[in-house]
Amino acid sequence: xxxxxxxxxxxxxxxxxxxxxxxxxxxxxxxxxxxxxxxxxxxxxxxxxxxxxxxxxxxxxxxxxxxxxxxxxxxxxxxxxxxxxxxxxxxxxxxxxxxxxxxxxxxxxxxxxxxxxxxxxxxxxxxxxxxxxxxxxxxxxxxxxxxxxxxxxxxxxxxxxxxxxxxxxxxxxxxxxxxxxxxxxxxxxxxxxxxxxxxxxxxxxxxxxxxxxxxxxxxxxxxxxxxxxxxxxxxxxxxxxxxxxxxxxxxxxxxxxxxxxxxxxxxxxxxxxxxxxxxxxxxxxxxxxxxxxxxxxxxxxxxxxxxxxxxxxxxxxxxxxxxxxxxxxxxxxxxxxxxxxxxxxxxxxxxxxxxxxxxxxxxxxxxxxxxxxxxxxxxxxxxxxxxxxxxxxxxxxxxxxxxxxxxxxxxxxxxxxxxxxxxxxxxxxxxxxxxxxxxxxxxxxxxxxxxxxxxxxxxxxxxxxxxxxxxxx
Numbered sequence: 001x002x003x004x005x006x007x008x009x010x011x012x013x014x015x016x017x018x019x020x021x022x023x024x025x026x027x028x029x030x031x032x033x034x035x036x037x038x039x040x041x042x043x044x045x046x047x048x049x050x051x052x053x054x055x056x057x058x059x060x061x062x063x064x065x066x067x068x069x070x071x072x073x074x075x076x077x078x079x080x081x082x083x084x085x086x087x088x089x090x091x092x093x094x095x096x097x098x099x100x101x102x103x104x105x106x107x108x109x110x111x112x113x114x115x116x117x118x119x120x121x122x123x124x125x126x127x128x129x130x131x132x133x134x135x136x137x138x139x140x141x142x143x144x145x146x147x148x149x150x151x152x153x154x155x156x157x158x159x160x161x162x163x164x165x166x167x168x169x170x171x172x173x174x175x176x177x178x179x180x181x182x183x184x185x186x187x188x189x190x191x192x193x194x195x196x197x198x199x200x201x202x203x204x205x206x207x208x209x210x211x212x213x214x215x216x217x218x219x220x221x222x223x224x225x226x227x228x229x230x231x232x233x234x235x236x237x238x239x240x241x242x243x244x245x246x247x248x249x250x251x252x253x254x255x256x257x258x259x260x261x262x263x264x265x266x267x268x269x270x271x272x273x274x275x276x277x278x279x280x281x282x283x284x285x286x287x288x289x290x291x292x293x294x295x296x297x298x299x300x301x302x303x304x305x306x307x308x309x310x311x312x313x314x315x316x317x318x319x320x321x322x323x324x325x326x327x328x329x330x331x332x333x334x335x336x337x338x339x340x341x342x343x344x345x346x347x348x349x350x351x352x353x354x355x356x357x358x359x360x361x362x363x364x365x366x367x368x369x370x371x372x373x374x375x376x377x378x379x380x381x382x383x384x385x386x387x388x389x390x391x392x393x394x395x396x397x398x399x400x401x402x403x404x405x406x407x408x409x410x411x412x413x414x415x416x417x418x419x420x421x422x423x424x425x426x427x428x429x430x431x432x433x434x435x436x437x438x439x440x441x442x443x444x445x446x447x448x449x450x451x452x453x454x455x456x457x458x459x460x461x462x463x464x465x466x467x468x469x470x471x472x473x
Contacts, residue, residue, distance in 0.1 A: 034146075035146040035149065035151070035222075037222075037248065037249030037250075038078075038079075038151050038222060038223075038249060038250070038251050039249075040396060040397050040398070041396075042078055042151075042396075043251075043268070043269075043308060043346065043395075043396030043397060044391075044394040044395060044396040044397075044398065044399075045076070045078070045387050045388045045393075045394065045395075045396075046076070046077075046078035046079055046346055046396070047075060047076040047077050047078060047079075047346065047347050047348075047349060047384055047387070048077070048078070048079040048080075048081055048253075048310065048346055048347070048348050048349070049072055049075070049077040049079070049080050049081065049348075049349045049351075050081045050083065050315055050316065050348060050349070050350045050351060051065055051080055051081065051082050051083065051351055052083050052316055052350070052351040052352075052361065053065055053082065053083065053085070053132050054083075054116065054119070054131065054132070054366065054367075055351065055352070055361045055362070055366070055367045055368055055369070056351050056352075056368070057368055057371075058368045060131065060132065060366060060368070061132055061133045061137065062085075062132050062133040062137040062138055062140070062141045063133055063137050063140070065141065066137075066140055066141045066144050068371075069141070069144045069145050069148055069150065070144070070148050072148075072150065073148055073149070073150070074381050074384070075349060075354060075377075075380045075381055075384050076380075076383075076384025076385075076387055076388055077150060077349065078149075078150060078151065079150065079151045079152075079153060079222075079251060080145055080150055080151070080152050080153070081153050081154075081155060081225045081253065082141075082152060082153070082154055082155060083119050083155045083316060084119040084120060084122060084129075084154075084155045084156075084157060085128055085129055085132060085138065085154065085155075086119075086122045086123070086124060086125060086127060086128070086129055086157075087122070087123045087124050087127050087128070087129050087130070088116065088117040088118065088119065088121050088122070088123060088129060088131075088162060089117065089121045089122070089123040089161075089162025089163050089164035089165065089193070089194075090117075090123075090164055091162070091163035091164050092121075092162075092163045092192060092193045093105075093115060093116075093117035093121070093193060094115070094117055094118050094121070094192075094193040094364050095107060095112075095115035095364055095365075096364065097190075097320075097321065097363060097364070098190065099190050101190060101192065103192075103193070104117070114365055114366070115364050115365060116131065116364060116365060116366065117162075117193065117364060118193055118194075118363065118364060119155070120157050120160075120191075120194065120227060121161075121162035121163075121193045121194050122157050122161050122162050122165065123161070123162045123164040123165050124165065124166070125157075125161075125208075125211040125212075126211055126214050126215075138219070139219065142219065142220055142221065146220070151222035151223070151251060152221050152222055153221065153222055153223040153224055153225055153250075153251055153253065154215055154221050154223075154224050154225070155224070155225045155227060156212060156224040156225065156226050156227065157227045158197070158208060158226055158227065158229070158232050158236075159186060159196070159197060159227060159228045159231050159232055160185070160186055160191065160194035160195055160196050160197055161194060161195055161197065162193065162194055162195070163193070163194070163195055165195070167204070167207075168183065168195060171203070171204065173198070173201055173203075173204075174197060174198060174201050174203070174204035174207075175195050175196060175197060175198055176195075176196040176197065176198045177198075183195050183196075184196055186231070199232060199233050199236055205236055205239060205240075208236075208240070209239065209240045209243055209244070212224065212240065212244060213243065213244060213247065216244060216247050216248050216250065217247055217248075222248070222250055222251055223250035223251035223252050223253070223268075224244075224250070224252060224253070225253040225254075225255065226252070226253065226254055226255060226256075226267075227255050228255055228256070229254035229255050229256040229261060229267070230254070230255075230256035230257070230258045230261065234258075234260055234261065234266075237261065237266050237267070238264070238266065241265070241266050241267070242265075245265070251268050251269075252266070252267045252268050252269075253267065253268065253269045253270075253310065254266075254267040254269070254270045254271070255271055256270055256271060257270055257271055257272075257273045257274065258270070259302050259303050259304070259307065262303065262304070262307045262308075263304075268308060269308040269309065269310055269345075269346060270307070270308075270309055270310070271309065271310055271312075272299075272309035272310055272311050272312070272343075272345055274295050274298070274299070275295060275296075275299070275309065275311055275343065275345075276311075276312055276313070276318075278291050278292055278295045279313060279329070279336045279339065279340075280328050280329065282332070282336075282412070282429055283328065283329035283330060283332035283333070283335075283336055283429065284328070284329070284330070285430075288409035288410065289407070289408070289409055289410055289411050289412045289427075289429050289430075290408075290409055292339075292412045293404040293406075293412075293414075296343075296402065296404065296414075297404075300402075305399075306397040306398070308345055308346060308395070308396055308397065308399075309344075309345040309346075310345060310346050310347075310348050311339075311340035311341070311343050311345045311346065311347050311348065312340060312347070312348035312350070313325050313329065313333070313336050313337050313340055313353075314350045314353055314357075315348060315350050316350065316361075316363075318350075319350060319352075319357070319360055319361055320360055320361055320362070320363040321360075321363075323360060324357065324358055324359065324360060325337070325353070325357075326358060327360075331431075331464075331465040332429050332465055334379065334467075335412075335427045335429060335465065335466075335467045337376075337379065337380075337383075338379075338383065338425070338427075338467060338469065339412065339425065339427065341383040341384075341386075341387060341393070342393060342414075342416065342423065342425045342469065343395075343402070344395045344399040344400070344402050344416075345395045345399075346395055346396070347383075347387075347395075349380060351369075352369040353376065353380075354373075354376055354377050354380055355369060355370060355371050355372055355373065355374070355376070355377065356372070356374050356375060356376045356377075357369050382447075382448070386423070386447060386469070386471070390421050390423060390471065391418040391419065391421045392416040392417050392418045392421035392422050392423040392472075393416055393423060394418055400416045400417060400418035400421070401415075401416065401417050401418065402414055402415075402416060403415045403416075403417070405424075405426070405438060405439065407426065407436040407437065407438075408434075408436065410428055410429060410430035410432065410434050410436075411426060411427065411428055411429070411430075411434060411436045411462070412425070412426070412427045412429060413425065413426040413427070413436065413438065415440070420472075421472065422440075422471075422472035423447075423469065423470065423471050423472070424438065424440060424444065424468075424469070424470040424472075425467065425468075425469055425470075426438065426460070426462065426467065426468050426470070427462075427466070427467035427468075428462035428463065428464060428465065428466055428467070429465065430464060430465070431464045431465065432464055433461070433462070433463055433464060434461075434462050435459040435460065435461050435462070436459060436460060436462060437457075437458065437459045437460075438455055438457070438458075438459075438460060439457055440455045440457065440470075440472075441455050441456055441457045442454070442455060442472065442473070443455075443472075443473040444470040444471060444472055444473060445470070445471040445473055446468055446469070446470060447468075447469040447470065447471050448467075448468070448469055452473070453468075453470060455470070
């Protein structure tokens with residue numbers, strides 16, 4: 001993390017645009033609790049929570065989500081990532097996804113109102129979507145999070161805007177155009193509800209940085225999750241992130257895998273996409289357990305020791321478009337959830353996952369899920385307790401060591417260690433009963449059952465699709 005630099009730098013560079021932002025932007029609550037900037041030590045034990053405000057509750061508001069923030073501490077949540085909170089364009093508002101997607105206006109007029117559009121078709125980067133509430137409601141959310149020792153980052157959409165964004169009228173040169181001079185949607189995608197931004201334009205870059213800065217300086221957010229960050233030129237991030245960090249120690253998450261985005265104090269964390277794909281493939285039986293060690297070896301080679309990856313079994317895209325955890329991972333769903341916590345990096349919880357979300361949330365329409373604390377809540381709570389109290393699960397810039405254990409094609413096994421702390425993960429991902437050897441010897445706590453187990457360097461038995469988390473005593 002960069003050290004805080006004098007705020008006067010920011011005021012000189014960006015102060016001139018304050019009057020163009022949210023009308024009451026300078027009335028941030030004076031009684032907000034000061035939260036110390038996010039630190040490297042926070043990242044070692046942190047869990048990140050993706051909040052889908054629209055679908056989190058029947059009301060779909062900031063206020064309803066804010067009520068539940070205090071209990072997220074039970075799940076070890078240290079960072080809340082809010083999916084885009086900005087107004088959504090009416091023009092070309094999507095109603096369905098995929099290559100044959102339709103716009104809301106393709107439906108009868110009396111049906112159009114139910115199509116709320118994609119969060120990622122932003123019409124104004126400095127306003128709040130009235131669907132979720134007011135700017136005061138947003139500020140209450142941030143304050144409540146900070147009062148509970150939790151940081152808030154915004155989902156930022158730098159690659160494109162919705163078709164109602166004012167730049168299309170005032171500065172069409174900010175956008176990519178075809179040979180006919182027409183503004184186009186991002187090439188190679190079906191994202192027809194958005195217009196592609198042209199990063200050759202330096203004035204556009206400056207305004208983008210100003211809009212991001214507004215949320216840090218005026219609304220006290222703690223960083224950004226940047227959508228399709230790898231599709232934006234790296235040299236933009238080299239321009240933007242130092243200016244953002246000059247105002248506050250922030251946390252930056254890239255929706256990308258590219259190692260270069262983690263260098264030179266750019267992004268703090270990237271997506272563990274290959275880990276996620278490996279989880280899906282192993283869970284389905286498309287690959288055997290050895291694929292996990294192969295993938296982790298590749299990660300160790302291409303990323304630096306202090307790079308952080310986000311581990312996840314679901315998120316908004318995976319749930320809505322590719323299926324629920326049960327659909328994609330079947331009987332191995334819990335194994336993969338535990339694996340996401342025990343692997344170096346930071347685990348993600350997606351809205352509803354903690355409540356055993358069992359359906360694909362609608363993306364362009366209103367939806368919600370029951371808030372019943374059952375098996376998954378208890379599991380995530382128990383995993384958070386271990387991650388917070390055992391240094392062998394440190395996953396940040398000084399992550400604990402990861403040592404694979406050769407256990408054959410049916411078993412994922414590895415040891416995490418840090419000083420005298422050690423945690424072993426061993427999981428049978430097959431539908432067969434197996435015996436697998438562990439080289440460790442000594443007394444271990446079978447963490448999930450709370451029973452003591454003595455390892456003698458011999459084979460242990462595992463039923464089909466089961467796992468053990470063993471903590472050195």
